[in-house]
Amino acid sequence: MSSDIAPIEESKIPGNHSARKIQRWNPSSIYATNIDNSSIQIDTDNTNNTDNTDAIHNNIPLNHISPAQMYSTDSGNMFHAGSICIIMVGLPGRGKTNLSISLCRYLRWLGVRTKLFHLGDYRRKNNNSDLNFEKLMSNSYFTPSPENLDIKLLKLKIKNxxxxxxxxxxxxSNGQIAIYDAINGLSNERLELLNFFNSKNIKCLFIETIIDNINLLNENIKDSVNSPDYLNWDPEIALENFKNRIKISESYYQNLDIKSNSNLSFIQSFNFGEKMLINNLKHDFLTTKIVYYLLNAKIKSHSIYFARCSLNKLNFKDDPPINENGKNYINKIFNTLKNDFPNNEIPKDLIVWTSTRLRTIQSSEIFKENGCTVKHRPELTQLNPGAAEGLSNDQLKEKFNSDYCKYIDDPYHHRYPRAESYHDLALKIEPLILEMEKLSNDVLIIADETIIRIFYGYLMASNAIDIPSIKFPQNEIIKITYHTYNNQIEKLIVNDIDNE
Structure with missing residues (x-):
């Protein structure tokens, strides 16, 4: 070796190289020493942080590891990306909140420390202030500059x-991306936000959602009245109030445009990815991921159903046809699912996904005969246990003692010899997640428990640490429904099936 080649220096900041040298998946950040747990959280119906709603609005705990995290650093952030504030722009009823939540879910899934900030939540937090709820929902509040001084000052206080x-x-909290969800309808206010955040060394990316498809707009407005603003309201009164709010906003709203906002980095999304206009973007890794996601994201208010496939005890390479027990099982799944739809009929626009294994292909025939669209995806093949297949814990401990200890320490990322990890599955099904984001139809996924765990982890914003231990009994169909503010889970019990 030539003597003029300099040796590799140790990192000047202790620990910066440890992701490569010591620990591949580092859940915490050495810089996040003062985590702010007092920030507002969604609590629309006292069901937040319970088993039937997702964790997308929860603060990210220090031990959080994202299921599809691509790499880990001691800072907890991706290299070279910096701090980014995504500022949503759009009239009411254009899906800003729905899109911001979906985008947050996807970025967290990738391992990007992301947090939602809904201006409406901060307004609702002031319901017990000197100004009552009616004033906070009044026409005056939603104008750019309310005539009532008390409302004007409170509005400024809430925003600040x-x-x-x-x-x-x-x-x-060492965050990497914050999502600022509000109308942000005035050009001068957007410029003020840009200058303020830039002064704090925070980059801004503006995302405007525009809907010019009347049918899509009407559907989205109907869904918008499910907002926490209208909890326990009469639906017709809520819809009338919300439409009035739209009219007020339209009177002053200014779209982003290249001529007057040429210095802003922004994305305009028309009809949820139907068309996009991109201005002044640096196409770094994170920005590219965000653009690609926006091309796939749709307004979602439908459900994703999960049912385990039959013959779950088979070896990985075995691929027999479905047997009589399997046929009885899928018939019971079909009949149970029927009861969850209007008129006890499975709709023909239900989309069914299975793996390419023979028994799952044959299981889907009953849905195909019903007129449903069925797709067989190799990505849905269960986790490959490799050399660990068929071995008990005692046998694994004896034969692969070192691997066994590593698995016990981190069952999500560890691979036994010639095996896959749950993390491998998460990366493998990312194309299916993006395809699922495009859909507005109900979807049924018939798959092995290992695959269901990964989808569940995405939809419910789970910590990777928890995913390997989540149980999905054979006698349950898991139903996860997209709502305006969070995903909600429901279990449909399949009668006369063993709970295993």
């Missing part, structure tokens, strides 16, 4: 509180 929380999130 959220902006301050965003800055704290970056400085104290």
């Amino acid at each position: 509180n959220m902006i301050n929380d965003i800055v704290k999130y970056f400085s104290n």
Whole structure:
């Protein structure tokens, strides 16, 4: 070796190289020493943080590891990306909140520390202030500059509180992306936000959602009244109130445009990915991921159903046809599912996904005969246990003692010899996740428990640590429904099936 080649220096900041040298998956950040757990959280119906709603609005705990995290650093952030505030722009009823939540879910799935900040939540938090709820829902509040001084000052206070929380999130909790969800309809206000965040060394990306398809707009407006603003309201009164709010916003709203906003980095999404206009973007890794996601994202209010396939005890390479027990099982799945739809009929626009294994292909025939679209995807093949297949814990401990200890320590990322890990499955099904994001139809996925765990982890914003231990009994169909503010889970019991 030539003597003029300099040796590799140790990192000047202790620990920066440890992701490669010591620990591949580092759940915490050495910089996040003052985690702010006081930030507002969604609690629309007292069901937040319970088993039937997802964790997308929860603060990210220090031990959180994202299921599809691509690499780990001691800082907890991706190299070279910096701090980014995604500022949503759009009239009411254009799907900003729905899209911001979906985008947050996807970015967290990839391992990007992301947090949602909904201006409406900060307003609702003030329901017990001197100004009552009616004033906070009044026409005056939703104008750019309310005539009532009390409302005007409170509106400014609410906005400043959220902006301050965003800055704290970056400085104290080592956040990487904050999503600012509000109308942000005035050009001068957007410029003020840009200048303020840039002064804090926070980059801004504006995303405007535009819907010019009347049918899509009407459907989205109907769904918008499921907002926490209208909890326990009469649906017709809520719809009338929301339409009035739209009219008020339309009177002052200014679209993003290249002529007057040429210095802004922004994306305009028309009808949820039907067409996109991109201005002044640096196509780094994260921005490219965001653009690609927006091309696939749709407004979602449908359900994803999960049913385990039959013959779950087979060896990985075995691929026999479905037997009589399997036929009886899938018939019971079909009949149970029917009861969850209007008129006890499975709709013909239900989309069914299975793996390419023979027994799952044959299981889907009953749905194909019903007129449903059926797709067989090799990505849905169960986790390959490799050399660990068929071995008990005692046998694994004896034969692969070192591997067994590593598996016990991290069952999500560890691979036995010639095996797959859950993390491998997560990366493998990412194309299916993006395809699922495009859909607006109900979907049934018939798959092995290992595959269902990964999809569940995505839809419910789970910690990777928890995924390998989630149980999905054979006698349950899991139903996860997209709602405006979170995903909700329901279990459909299949009668006369063993709970295994």
